[in-house]
Each structure stands twice: as structure tokens, then as C-alpha cells.
Amino acid sequence: xxxxxxxxxxxxxxxxxxxxxxxxxxxxxxxxxxxxxxxxxxxxxxxxxxxxxxxxxxxxxxxxxxxxxxxxxxxxxxxxxxxxxxxxxxxxxxxxxxxxxxxxxxxxxxxxxxxxxxxxxxxxxxxxxxxxxxxxxxxxxxxxxxxxxxxxxxxxxxxxxxxxxxxxxxxxxxxxxxxxxxxxxxxxxxxxxxxxxxxxxxxxxxxxxxxxxxxxxxxxxxxxxxxxxxxxxxxxxxxxxxxxxxxxxxxxxxxxxxxxxxxxxxxxxxxxxxxxxxxxxxxxxxxxxxxxxxxxxxxxxxxxxxxxx
Amino acid sequence: xxxxxxxxxxxxxxxxxxxxxxxxxxxxxxxxxxxxxxxxxxxxxxxxxxxxxxxxxxxxxxxxxxxxxxxxxxxxxxxxxxxxxxxxxxxxxxxxxxxxxxxxxxxxxxxxxxxxxxxxxxxxxxxxxxxxxxxxxxxxxxxxxxxxxxxxxxxxxxxxxxxxxxxxxxxxxxxxxxxxxxxxxxxxxxxxxxxxxxxxxxxxxxxxxxxxxxxxxxxxxxxxxxxxxxxxxxxxxxxxxxxxxxxxxxxxxxxxxxxxxxxxxxxxxxxxxxxxxxxxxxxxxxxxxxxxxxxxxxxxxxxxxxxxx
Numbered sequence: 001x002x003x004x005x006x007x008x009x010x011x012x013x014x015x016x017x018x019x020x021x022x023x024x025x026x027x028x029x030x031x032x033x034x035x036x037x038x039x040x041x042x043x044x045x046x047x048x049x050x051x052x053x054x055x056x057x058x059x060x061x062x063x064x065x066x067x068x069x070x071x072x073x074x075x076x077x078x079x080x081x082x083x084x085x086x087x088x089x090x091x092x093x094x095x096x097x098x099x100x101x102x103x104x105x106x107x108x109x110x111x112x113x114x115x116x117x118x119x120x121x122x123x124x125x126x127x128x129x130x131x132x133x134x135x136x137x138x139x140x141x142x143x144x145x146x147x148x149x150x151x152x153x154x155x156x157x158x159x160x161x162x163x164x165x166x167x168x169x170x171x172x173x174x175x176x177x178x179x180x181x182x183x184x185x186x187x188x189x190x191x192x193x194x195x196x197x198x199x200x201x202x203x204x205x206x207x208x209x210x211x212x213x214x215x216x217x218x219x220x221x222x223x224x225x226x227x228x229x230x231x232x233x234x235x236x237x238x239x240x241x242x243x244x245x246x247x248x249x250x251x252x253x254x255x256x257x258x259x260x261x262x263x264x265x266x267x268x269x270x271x272x273x274x275x276x277x278x279x280x281x282x283x284x285x286x287x288x289x290x291x292x293x294x295x296x297x298x299x300x301x302x303x304x305x306x307x308x309x
Numbered sequence: 310x311x312x313x314x315x316x317x318x319x320x321x322x323x324x325x326x327x328x329x330x331x332x333x334x335x336x337x338x339x340x341x342x343x344x345x346x347x348x349x350x351x352x353x354x355x356x357x358x359x360x361x362x363x364x365x366x367x368x369x370x371x372x373x374x375x376x377x378x379x380x381x382x383x384x385x386x387x388x389x390x391x392x393x394x395x396x397x398x399x400x401x402x403x404x405x406x407x408x409x410x411x412x413x414x415x416x417x418x419x420x421x422x423x424x425x426x427x428x429x430x431x432x433x434x435x436x437x438x439x440x441x442x443x444x445x446x447x448x449x450x451x452x453x454x455x456x457x458x459x460x461x462x463x464x465x466x467x468x469x470x471x472x473x474x475x476x477x478x479x480x481x482x483x484x485x486x487x488x489x490x491x492x493x494x495x496x497x498x499x500x501x502x503x504x505x506x507x508x509x510x511x512x513x514x515x516x517x518x519x520x521x522x523x524x525x526x527x528x529x530x531x532x533x534x535x536x537x538x539x540x541x542x543x544x545x546x547x548x549x550x551x552x553x554x555x556x557x558x559x560x561x562x563x564x565x566x567x568x569x570x571x572x573x574x575x576x577x578x579x580x581x582x583x584x585x586x587x588x589x590x591x592x593x594x595x596x597x598x599x600x601x602x603x604x605x606x607x608x609x610x611x612x613x614x615x616x617x618x
Contacts, residue, residue, distance in 0.1 A: 131541060131543050132543070133543065133544075133545070150543070151541050153541075192541065202534060202538050202541070205529075205530045205533050205534040205538065206530065206534055206538060206539075206541060206542045206543070206546055207543070207545060207546070209526070209529075209530065210526060210530070210545050210546045210549040210550075211545065212582070212585055212595075213522060213526055213549065213582070214545075214549050214602075215598055215599050215602040215603075216578060216581040216582050216585060216598055216602070217518070217519060217522055217578060217602075218601075218602035218605050218606050218609070219581055219598045219601045219602040219605065220514075220518075220574070220577045220578050220581050221514045221515065221518065221519070221605070222601065222602070222604070222605025222606075222608065222609070223601070223605075224514050224574070224577065225511060225514040225515055227608055227612060229511050229514065229515060230515075230605070230608055230609045230612055231612045232440060232460050232462075232501065232511070232515060233515045233609060234440055234441070234442065234459070234515070234516070235442075236442070236516060236519050236520065236523075236551075236552050237515055237516070237519045237609070238609065238610070239548045239549070239551040239552070240519040240522065240523050240548070240549055240551070240552060241519075241602070241606055241609070242545075242548040242549070243545050243548070243549060244602040244603065244605070244606040245602075245603050245606045245607070246599065246603070247599070247603070248592075248595060248596040248599035248600055248603075251595060251599060252592035252595055252596060255585075255589040255590075255592055255595055256589065256590050256591075256592055258589075259589040259590050262586075262589055263586050263589060265529070265533070266582050266583075266585065266586040267586065268529045268533065269525060269526060269529050269582065270579050270582050270583060270586075272525040272528055272529050273521070273522070273525050273575050273578065273579050273582075274575075274579060276521055276525060276564075276575065277571075277572050277575040277576065277579075280564040280565065280567075280568040280571055280572060281564075281565050281568050282565075283557075283561035283564055283565055286521075286557060286560060286561055286564055287557040287561060289524055289525055289528045290524050290555065290556070290557035290560060291557055292527075292528045292531065292532070293523075293524040293525070293526075293527035293528040293531070293550070293553040293554075294524075294553065294554050294555070294556070294557075295531070296527050296528065296530070296531025296532075296539070296553070297527050297531075297550055297553040297554050298554070299531065299536055299539055300527070300531070300539045300542060300546070300547065300550070301547070303536060303539055303540045
């Protein structure tokens with residue numbers, strides 16, 4: 001790897017960080033915080049069997065399976081599957097008496113932001129979504145550099161609040177969004193701000209549609225070609241279906257919380273496939289779609305993610 | 310790379326090999342023959358500008374742009390795009406007076422086998438399809454190990470002919486299929502025999518559907534997410550659309566010569582996508598399709614291509 005010049009993280013933007021859900025993303029946040037600065041206290045909340053592995057490598061300072069452990073945190077990160085995060089959000093107020101910034105790392109944002117409208121004023125919610133992943137899930141796959149060089153989308157529902165939610169005050173106080181941006185920057189990511197609806201629409205195209213397509217393709221090809229046929233497959237099918245190992249559970253959550261945008265995306269793809277299908281002999285639609293695809297593919301490969309900070 | 314123990318190629322199964330179309334596959338065949346044994350004469354037939362690069366690296370012994378150069382060959386390999394191969398097949402009899410084995414390397418087989426029924430008896434046709442490819446096409450991308458460890462499907466339209474088509478005779482004479490199997494084995498590939506219709510049905514699933522899906526997906530995602538959106542994309546979209554750079558031309562040929570099977574495959578995929586779309590909130594269809602996909606994906610990754618020879 002090329003050496004990476006790390007920006008000075010400065011003083012930790014949060015002092016007591018509660019992470020609810022200690023899987024790939026939650027665990028990687030903890031490991032990245034550990035690597036980034038020493039001062040912060042990490043509170044891990046998950047099932048006890050999950051936390052054992054995390055505590056063995058000292059990924060957290062304190063750990064437990066009760067939401068009450070988040071009561072003293074100044075940053076609460078919900079890192080469970082989307083619908084579980086929504087349920088957790090509803091219970092947070094009874095456990096957390098003081099002011100705190102609450103964020104999440106889920107793949108859809110609009111339903112979460114809507115649920116956050118019910119929070120008391122002392123709990124300020126800003127949705128988050130690190131665009132980083134790995135082939136495997138769970139804490140065992142967690143690593144401190146998971147977010148390095150990747151975008152981390154933040155979806156504040158209103159303009160920043162000029163420090164009124166800062167724990168502590170004086171000249172060093174800063175707005176919640178600015179603090180959260182500093183936090184994800186310290187984890188190696190680049191914060192990108194957009195609205196929750198814009199996020200869900202964009203991710204339907206960039207992530208949710210490709211996932212559903214890869215799984216649907218692998219399903220029909222497997223059923224029709226069978227094991228003997230698959231033995232002859234080459235790299236083309238393998239790459240196109242790389243995502244097809246993804247577990248159903250988290251994708252049921254994502255699909256259920258982004259039905260409208262994802263339905264529109266699926267509809268557009270089905271239209272394109274039907275246009276191809278109606279014109280296989282002539283091939284003029286194939287030519288049009290392939291030439292457009294090749295242009296966008298060149299765009300995708302050349303652009304990559306540039307630092308937008 | 311691990312060392313590969315090469316089987317003794319024995320005497321070359323063909324002495325004068327004409328390759329019509331000197332791109333990625335045709336050029337790689339020539340380079341592999343050169344590497345495999347010394348005796349064979351390679352006759353390259355293509356446009357003059359294509360042949361210049363090939364002759365500079367001595368990939369062929371003689372080269373020209375006229376089909377008459379194939380007249381003395383005992384093996385004629387049609388390595389142009391599918392519909393061009395079909396047209397070439399129709400003209401072969403007027404240029405080739407003696408007995409010869411004719412094969413092709415095209416991605417669809419039924420139309421080709423049908424066209425070959427019009428050949429005179431001295432020209433024996435056996436369809437072929439090496440399941441090997443590269444990101445780029447053209448002679449510049451050709452390499453002698455392109456076929457190593459890959460299947461090479463052969464589609465004889467009738468049982469082997471016990472040597473009656475062998476050039477030369479006596480005890481060393483062998484059937485056309487056996488000679489062609491020895492030839493592709495000497496190139497590093499593993500011959501797999503099946504009917505032309507079976508080939509086209511299987512390849513519609515393993516290759517043609519994934520290609521059309523990748524291009525259709527990249528087209529709709531590019532149009533909707535735009536360049537700014539694509540800049541945030543991760544590896545999932547990149548892998549799923551790796552094939553989307555493929556040129557329209559050769560795929561128009563493939564689609565036009567496999568319309569029935571490909572239409573059925575596209576129909577099945579559209580059905581699966583519509584089932585997902587109708588059930589995004591509930592997610593039971595998603596669960597079913599994702600679980601099936603994950604099983605087939607595990608099968609695809611574990612099986613790989615095993616030597617079936």
C-alpha cells in the first residue's frame with residue numbers, strides 16, 4: 001500500500017461513543033477510533049456472544065447487552081440492521097437522559113429520519129451511511145481501515161445548529177454536523193452531505209438495484225444451467241454475480257425501507273431488458289443500450305471516488 | 310504461476326492450419342500452435358492492416374486477405390464474428406478443392422451448424438467454441454495461454470467418422486472429432502462435446518444473459534445516477550457491470566443467432582425481477598431468491614471448471 005498522510009485528528013470530537021450493533025461496520029468504527037485517538041471511551045452494545053470476540057481484542061472499553069449503557073454517551077451510533085435501528089431509535093429517549101448526538105450507519109435513510117422526528121429535543125439525530133463494505137459481515141471481518149478513502153454520506157434534516165448540542169461549550173464548541181464530519185474524517189472517510197430522500201434515490205441505483213439484479217441473475221442461471229452447466233462458467237458470470245452471496249436478512253430490511261425508489265429502479269431495468277428482448281434479431285436497441293453502457297462504464301471507472309471534502 | 314505439466318502433444322494433428330479472422334481468438338490459436346509444436350504451417354487470413362501486426366511477431370507463416378489462401382489447408386478455423394463466419398462458410402467450397410476439416414470459434418452454434426449442412430462432402434464441419442476471453446479484443450490482446458485450463462466446446466453434428474476425413478491414411482488415421490480434440494488439447498484447453506442446440510441454450514444462461522444484464526444495468530444506472538452519482542459507487546456496481554464495456558457489434562451477432570434461447574433467458578430474469586418488485590415490503594420472495602442465489606453462487610465458486618476430458 002502507498003503511504004497515506006493522515007490529517008491531524010485534533011481533539012476527539014466525542015468523548016464517550018456508544019456503538020449499538022457490533023458487527024462489521026460497528027466493530028470497524030471501534031477499531032478505527034482506537035487507531036485514530038486514545039482518549040475516547042467506547043461502549044459496545046450487542047448480544048453477549050457477539051461482544052466476547054470484541055472484548056478479547058479490546059475493541060471496546062465497556063460492553064453489554066442493555067441499551068441503558070448508552071445513557072452517558074455523547075455520540076450514539078446505531079449500527080444494527082435498518083429496521084432494528086428504527087426500533088432502537090424509538091426506545092432511546094427512555095434510556096438517555098442527557099443531550100447526545102445520535103447517528104446510524106444504515107443503507108436507507110428516509111424512514112430513519114422520519115422515525116427520528118419523534119426524538120426529544122435533547123437527542124439530535126443526523127443520519128449516516130458509510131459507503132464501505134466487505135465480502136463477509138460480522139465483527140470477525142471488522143478492520144480499522146474499512147472506511148479509508150470511502151465516502152460517508154450524512155443526511156442532516158436541517159441546517160447545522162451552531163454548537164447548541166455540543167457537550168461542553170466556549171469557543172471550541174461546534175455544530176453537530178461539523179462534529180460528526182470531523183468524526184468520520186478521523187475514521188479515514190470523506191463526509192458527503194445530502195438529503196435523506198436524495199440518498200435513498202441514489203443508493204437505489206448505485207447499490208440496491210445491482211444487488212437485487214445479481215441475486216436474481218444467479219438464481220435463474222443456477223436453476224436453468226444446473227451444477228454441471230455452472231462448472232463451465234467463466235469470469236463474466238462470476239463477476240456479474242459477485243454480490244449474490246449477500247444474506248437475505250439485511251436486504252429484506254433495505255428493500256422494505258426503500259420500496260418506492262427501488263421499485264422505480266427495478267421497473268427501469270425491466271424496461272431495458274424487455275426492449276433488448278423485443279429486438280434481438282434486429283439489434284438496434286442492443287446497439288443503443290450497449291453503446292450507452294460502455295460510455296457510462298468508462299465514466300464509472302475513470303471517476304472513482306474523489307475527495308469531495 | 311504454478312508449473313503446469315504439459316501433455317506430450319505428439320505429432321501435430323494438422324499440418325496446414327488456415328485461420329480466418331486474426332483477432333483475439335484467432336491470433337491466440339496461432340500463438341498457441343507456435344508454442345505447442347514446430348511443424349505446422351499457419352495461414353493467416355484477414356484485412357491487411359490486421360495482418361501487419363501479426364506478421365511482425367511471426368504469428369503466421371503466410372498471410373493475406375483472400376479466402377483462396379485456405380485452399381491447401383487441412384484445418385480451416387473460422388474466427389470472425391458469428392454472422393461473418395456463416396457467410397464465409399457459404400463461400401468456402403469454391404476456394405477449397407480438397408478435403409479439409411472446418412471449425413469455428415463463434416459464441417453461438419445452431420445457425421452455424423445449419424449453414425454447414427450446405428457444404429460439399431469433402432469439407433467436414435465441427436463447430437467449436439473456446440470458453441476463454443479477455444477484457445480487450447483484437448490481435449494485440451492475443452496470447453498463447455488464452456485457452457489454458459479452459460473448456461473448448463465442440464459440437465459435432467453426427468458420430469465420428471473413423472478416419473475417413475483424415476488427410477493421409479494408414480494406421481495413424483483418426484476421426485475428425487478425435488483430431489480436433491487433440492488439437493484443442495494441444496492448445497491447453499479441455500474439449501467438451503455437446504449438441505449445437507444444447508450449447509446455445511447453456512451459453513444463453515452462462516454468458517449471453519449475464520452480458521445483456523450487465524449492459525442494461527450500467528445503462529439505466531448511468532442515465533439515472535449521472536456522473537456525479539457514479540463517483541460515489543463502490544465495488545459492487547463495478548463488479549456487476551464489468552462486462553458493460555463489451556462492444557455492441559459482436560453481441561448483435563450473438564443475439565441475432567440465439568434469439569429463441571436468449572429471449573427465454575431474458576424472460577426468466579424479468580419474471581424474477583418482477584417477483585422481487587411486487588414484494589419489496591413483505592420480502593418473502595426476496596428471501597427465497599436470495600437464498601437460492603447464495604446456494605448457486607457457492608456452487609459456482611466451488612465447482613469452477615474441472616477437467617472433464
